[in-house]
Amino acid sequence: MNIFVLMKRTFDTEEKIVINNGNVNEEGAEFIINPYDEYAIEEAIQVRDKLGGEVTVVTVGNEDAEKELRTALAMGCDKAVLINIEDDVEEGDQYTTAKVLAEYLKDKEPHLILAGNVAIDGGSGQVGPRVAEMLGIPYVTTITKLDIDGDKVTVVRDVEGDEEVIEASLPLLVTAQQGLNEPRYPSLPGIMKAKKKPLDEVELDDLDLEEEDVEAKTKTVEIFLPPKKEAGKILQGELTDQVKELVTLLRTEAKVI
Amino acid sequence: MTRKVISLAEIRDGSLRNVSFEAIAAAKTIAQGGEVVAVLVGESVQSYANELIAYGADRVVVVEHAQLKTYTPDGYGQALMAVIEAEKPEGIVFGHTALGKDLSPKLATKLNAGLVSDVVAIEEKDGELLFIRPIYSGKAFEKKIVTDGIIFVTVRPNNIPALSRDDARSGNVMSLSVDIKDLRTIVKEIVRKTAEGVDLSEAKVIVAGGRGVKSAAGFKPLQELADVLGGAVGASRGACDAGYCDYSLQIGQTGKVVTPDLYIACGISGAIQHLAGMSNSKVIVAINKDPEANIFKVADYGIVGDLFEVVPLLTEEFKKLKVHS
Numbered sequence: 001m002n003i004f005v006l007m008k009r010t011f012d013t014e015e016k017i018v019i020n021n022g023n024v025n026e027e028g029a030e031f032i033i034n035p036y037d038e039y040a041i042e043e044a045i046q047v048r049d050k051l052g053g054e055v056t057v058v059t060v061g062n063e064d065a066e067k068e069l070r071t072a073l074a075m076g077c078d079k080a081v082l083i084n085i086e087d088d089v090e091e092g093d094q095y096t097t098a099k100v101l102a103e104y105l106k107d108k109e110p111h112l113i114l115a116g117n118v119a120i121d122g123g124s125g126q127v128g129p130r131v132a133e134m135l136g137i138p139y140v141t142t143i144t145k146l147d148i149d150g151d152k153v154t155v156v157r158d159v160e161g162d163e164e165v166i167e168a169s170l171p172l173l174v175t176a177q178q179g180l181n182e183p184r185y186p187s188l189p190g191i192m193k194a195k196k197k198p199l200d201e202v203e204l205d206d207l208d209l210e211e212e213d214v215e216a217k218t219k220t221v222e223i224f225l226p227p228k229k230e231a232g233k234i235l236q237g238e239l240t241d242q243v244k245e246l247v248t249l250l251r252t253e254a255k256v257i
Numbered sequence: 258m259t260r261k262v263i264s265l266a267e268i269r270d271g272s273l274r275n276v277s278f279e280a281i282a283a284a285k286t287i288a289q290g291g292e293v294v295a296v297l298v299g300e301s302v303q304s305y306a307n308e309l310i311a312y313g314a315d316r317v318v319v320v321e322h323a324q325l326k327t328y329t330p331d332g333y334g335q336a337l338m339a340v341i342e343a344e345k346p347e348g349i350v351f352g353h354t355a356l357g358k359d360l361s362p363k364l365a366t367k368l369n370a371g372l373v374s375d376v377v378a379i380e381e382k383d384g385e386l387l388f389i390r391p392i393y394s395g396k397a398f399e400k401k402i403v404t405d406g407i408i409f410v411t412v413r414p415n416n417i418p419a420l421s422r423d424d425a426r427s428g429n430v431m432s433l434s435v436d437i438k439d440l441r442t443i444v445k446e447i448v449r450k451t452a453e454g455v456d457l458s459e460a461k462v463i464v465a466g467g468r469g470v471k472s473a474a475g476f477k478p479l480q481e482l483a484d485v486l487g488g489a490v491g492a493s494r495g496a497c498d499a500g501y502c503d504y505s506l507q508i509g510q511t512g513k514v515v516t517p518d519l520y521i522a523c524g525i526s527g528a529i530q531h532l533a534g535m536s537n538s539k540v541i542v543a544i545n546k547d548p549e550a551n552i553f554k555v556a557d558y559g560i561v562g563d564l565f566e567v568v569p570l571l572t573e574e575f576k577k578l579k580v581h582s
């Protein structure tokens with residue numbers, strides 16, 4: 001099995017968000033593997049361990065993403081690829097990222113591609129399905145179970161809380177939902193081994209792409225924080241009085257009842 | 258500039274989902290006076306067309322086929338591409354629902370277009386349309402413009418108000434025949450977990466329980482409160498993982514994203530992944546015995562106390578209100 005995982009390095013949204021000069025301040029912030037991509041990595045490793053083959057983890061980003069790629073290698077991926085287009089492309093959107101990934105993958109003959117269902121920072125959920133469509137392969141999003149039997153694939157898909165059992169065949173792209181598995185932590189030997197595993201860097205030129213080919217189709221013109229909520233009112237006094245006060249507030253002040 | 262815009266309608270349990278009407282309202286804003294064409298896709302869905310017109314669609318295109326009974330990206334993709342080829346729209350609006358999220362990136366790619374996902378508001382400035390969407394798990398927002406090609410957006414349910422219903426409106430309903438073939442993913446079975454009727458993403462009032470609810474039986478008082486308020490019950494991941502309720506009730510990044518008028522969080526600590534699904538609610542009430550719980554940071558009103566005492570008292574108080582009014 002030739003397996004690929006699409007991984008995004010994301011801002012850890014547990015952190016406080018500060019905006020400086022119209023951009024989210026990333027200095028000193030914590031970055032992580034997008035949590036949904038951890039499920040994708042774990043599933044890829046399990047499939048390989050069962051059916052054989054190789055797992056390559058791919059990211060579009062800059063040098064900083066090497067850390068997260070090494071973590072993926074330490075978890076058990078075999079190879080990592082950093083597509084570094086920082087110097088070639090100034091502005092990008094989901095189209096850009098998907099196009100770059102698809103160009104990289106198109107001659108790699110992937111059997112299975114795994115992605116996260118959504119990135120916790122950008123939050124669009126577009127990249128997986130876009131890559132599949134560009135490669136001309138089918139996809140199933142938000143999966144919670146994956147079974148591969150020869151060419152036949154059975155997946156369970158989470159659809160707003162209901163479950164769909166879906167049959168498809170390889171090659172296939174799936175996006176991971178929470179519940180798919182429990183991602184492992186990198187082990188110490190895993191971390192040691194990861195240092196020797198290949199981490200290749202690819203640039204736009206290597207992909208036969210020009211800047212125009214990946215030009216974004218949307219543009220962010222402003223980033224802002226939600227209006228600061230006034231500190232909520234913590235009610236005081238006897239519990240029964242608090243409850244009465246709450247009902248009055250909901251009626252007269254908040255006017256939602 | 259006027260534009261022709263299509264909006265996709267969605268049906269659930271025999272009714273149009275509200276987000277179908279909200280998508281029409283968004284389409285109207287994007288159309289700037291141009292025509293809004295609602296699209297209905299399914300096995301037998303023609304009967305819903307008039308309601309879409311009542312909510313502001315100028316026309317409706319109906320695509321019916323036995324293979325469209327259940328959603329698949331290939332089937333719906335072929336249906337929508339047929340509509341787009343026939344109508345040549347300059348704008349497209351879907352709901353940011355399971356279906357909309359799954360299908361929109363595929364179509365945007367086919368159309369070589371951008372896509373602004375999960376839009377919660379649309380602004381106009383100097384003749385330009387700005388699409389506002391949450392980023393960083395709801396901790397910040399961005400305004401986006403479309404710089405190239407078709408304007409394609411998905412709208413988060415319960416944020417862009419639908420137009421008011423006017424049954425006197427009339428419009429043309431046209432059916433488009435399509436050939437649906439070569440489906441590469443087949444839905445073998447649908448395991449229904451969610452309760453009939455309640456659509457959490459559209460509920461006006463949600464009473465949600467967390468690990469603090471402690472058992473499946475612990476959800477009963479929450480259900481009673483929800484019933485008095487005409488609302489629905491939701492849950493945190495913590496409650497679902499502990500087996501107190503089904504995952505179909507889960508609210509948050511992994512579960513449903515909700516924007517009710519009133520969200521009452523009971524025994525929920527307020528993890529970022531939970532907040533990502535509800536922090537946009539208009540009014541948030543937190544009931545938690547830990548005064549330091551993170552949920553109080555986003556709450557408009559808070560009661561520090563045992564939910565098993567507070568919730569029944571609240572139910573009683575709302576019941577009294579009902580009797581009086």
Ligand SMILES: Cc1cc2nc3c(=O)[nH]c(=O)nc-3n(C[C@H](O)[C@H](O)[C@H](O)COP(=O)(O)OP(=O)(O)OC[C@H]3O[C@@H](n4cnc5c(N)ncnc54)[C@H](O)[C@@H]3O)c2cc1C
Nearest residue numbers: 006007060092093094097115116118119122124125126127
């Ligand atoms: C050159 C360039 C410049 C950019 N400039 C900006 C900017 O100025 N402002 C801005 O907000 N964003 C910028 N972006 C990022 C871009 O807008 C999106 O964040 C990115 O395309 C992913 O979209 P998303 O976060 O919505 O991910 P989603 O579509 O939600 O991600 C879903 C899944 O797709 C996969 N995936 C997503 N991104 C990547 C990736 N980079 N590599 C590998 N797999 C991935 C992962 O599996 C992920 O779980 C830029 C991107 C590029 C390439």
Ligand SMILES: Cc1cc2nc3c(=O)[nH]c(=O)nc-3n(C[C@H](O)[C@H](O)[C@H](O)COP(=O)(O)OP(=O)(O)OC[C@H]3O[C@@H](n4cnc5c(N)ncnc54)[C@H](O)[C@@H]3O)c2cc1C
Nearest residue numbers: 467468469493494495509510511512524526530531546564
């Ligand atoms: C990738 C990823 C995705 C996730 N997605 C989601 C998601 O979509 N939705 C989600 O909710 N979580 C999600 N989580 C999990 C999230 O991080 C938290 O673990 C979860 O929300 C905690 O649930 P909880 O608040 O019910 O439990 P806890 O954090 O255990 O909080 C229980 C609270 O109940 C209070 N309490 C206890 N007893 C009482 C009582 N008698 N009366 C009043 N208060 C009481 C306690 O003080 C405490 O604050 C996700 C996590 C990850 C890693």
